[in-house]
Amino acid sequence: MTDAHIHDSTMPNQPEPYWRSSVDLESYPALNEDINVDVAIVGGGISGITAAYLLSKEGKKVALLEADVVLNGTTGHTTAKVTAQHGFIYDEFISHLGEDGARNYYEATTDAMNFVKQLVEKENIDCDLSVEDSFLYTTTDNGIRKLKKEHEAYQKLGIECEWLDSVPLRNVPVKAALAMKNQVQFHPLKYLSFLLTEAKRNGASIYEHTVAKDIQDKDGPTVVTREGHLIKANSVITASHFPFFDGGGFYFSRMYAERSYIVAGKVSQEECPDGMYYSVDTPTRSLRYTMVDGEKMAIISGESHKTGQEVDTDYHYDALEQFGMDMFSNFKVDYKWSAQDLTTLDKVPYIGQISKQHPSIFVATGYRKWGMTNGTASALLLTNLILGKKNKFEALYRPSRFIADPSIRHFISQNADVAKEFLKGKFDRESRHPEDLKKEEVAVVSISGMRAGAYRDKEGTLHVLDTTCTHLGCEVHWNKGEHTWDCPCHGSRFSYTGEVVEGPAKKPLKKVDY
DSSP states (O other), X not given: OOOOSOOOOOOOSSOOOHHHHTOOOOOOOOOOSOEEEEEEEEOOSHHHHHHHHHHHHTTOOEEEEOSSOTTOSTGGGSOOEEOSOOSSOHHHHHHHHXXXXXXXXXXXXXXXXXXXXXXHHHHTOOSXXXXXXXXXXXXXXXXXXXXXXXXXXXXXXXXXXXXXXXXXXXXXXXXXXXXXXXXXXXXXHHHHHHHHHHHHHTTOEEESSOOXXXXXXXXXXXXXXXXXXXXXXXXXXXXXXSOSOOTTOOGGGSEEEEEEEEEXXXXXXXXXXXXXXXXXXXXXXXXXXXXXXXXXXEEEEEEEEETTOOSOTHHHHHHHHHHHHHHSTTOOOOEEEEEEEEEETTSSOEEXXXXXXXXXXXXXXXXTTOHHHHHHHHHHHHHHHHHTOXXXXXXXXXXXOOOHHHHHHHHHHHHHHHHHHHHHHHTOOOSOOGGGOOTTEEEEEEETTEEEEEEEOTTSOEEEEEOBOTTTOOBOEEETTTTEEEOTTTOOEEETTSOEEESSOOSOOOBOOO
């Protein structure tokens, strides 16, 4: 492959996921009163919506609260692979969780995939679902060694697989590949809009633009909204990506946030293979297709980095575009978007009771970029816990677990990284004045000795903010690709006007007079 040829980029100016642009979703009202329910669910992504569907089907009175609009968070920005092949992971899981733990993870994610597949078939949901093999591949000798270990892990766990010396990726010098058979891909918003409609039909109440601020847990949990409305419930599920309520679980110190990037464009049917592909090399490359008006559209992703720890985020879009142009003869980027994902210390999601002090409050977080299966698995598990049913995967996902290897090592390194970023940001500033900025220009400035971030939007309006993250005081950095201020310590993100885009922060950045 080459990156030597020069091209005029066709990159869209603003990020917009294909999934959002290709469907019309129903709008829902904001909550404007106090209510009583059996189950309050915070977060309108795949976890919250699937749980609302399952619990309402069981006759529970459910309220689903979304801070923005449903399906506009991580779920709306996915690549939508519904697979148990979560990168190069099963050899590592056998080392750290044992064979039983690794097998449980495979079975839980496979059960989730089969739940999606069977529901689509039973209800005849039009969501572009197709059964595909999912391939890990490498272009390096070191990658071959890693793949061989993963192949051995598959064989130990009884995973149906196939070792291959090549895969049909045009102009990619593949040296080896490992296929997991009969996995699934789909259009996530078409699928989940059906679940929303069914949940509503079953009596669930769905609220958008309703920000959950806190949970009071004295005589049973009560969710408190930013406007002061109360949702009293027997059980609460917090499925808001990053838990908005910590409950003594210290989740901000037990996960880290990463951003990854996606581009999509229509390509030749002959050049774009069936199947889902994921490289074990660095930087990673992920490829799948979806059908759009009878044509194949390639969805290419990769280029991960820790949130807030990158200067030029446009570079990552450009790198993915170049990959597409090298692979396909006529590749033009029609859509670009990015996603933020949370990874736990041992790479297994936290799903279950948020902490021992709050037995009726449940959390689902830390999906490590594989939210379609992990999000579905969380809804299945939490539904069972709330209904008082046994679930064999409860111990695997229990949030209170602390596995010594590799958790302690990762805990120390992640928090050392947080300390480094905390100190580094305090001394990062320029000598410019906000008034000097041109349209769509940004600078970190000093105002009365205080670090501030200044951005002049395309209309010419100047926005000056205190860049101290309102979570724990780290300094945020500008994300050029998304026009947001991102925190490198715990992954909070803010719009250029200061509003919270992603938690754990709850309060906006302060506006600064200059």
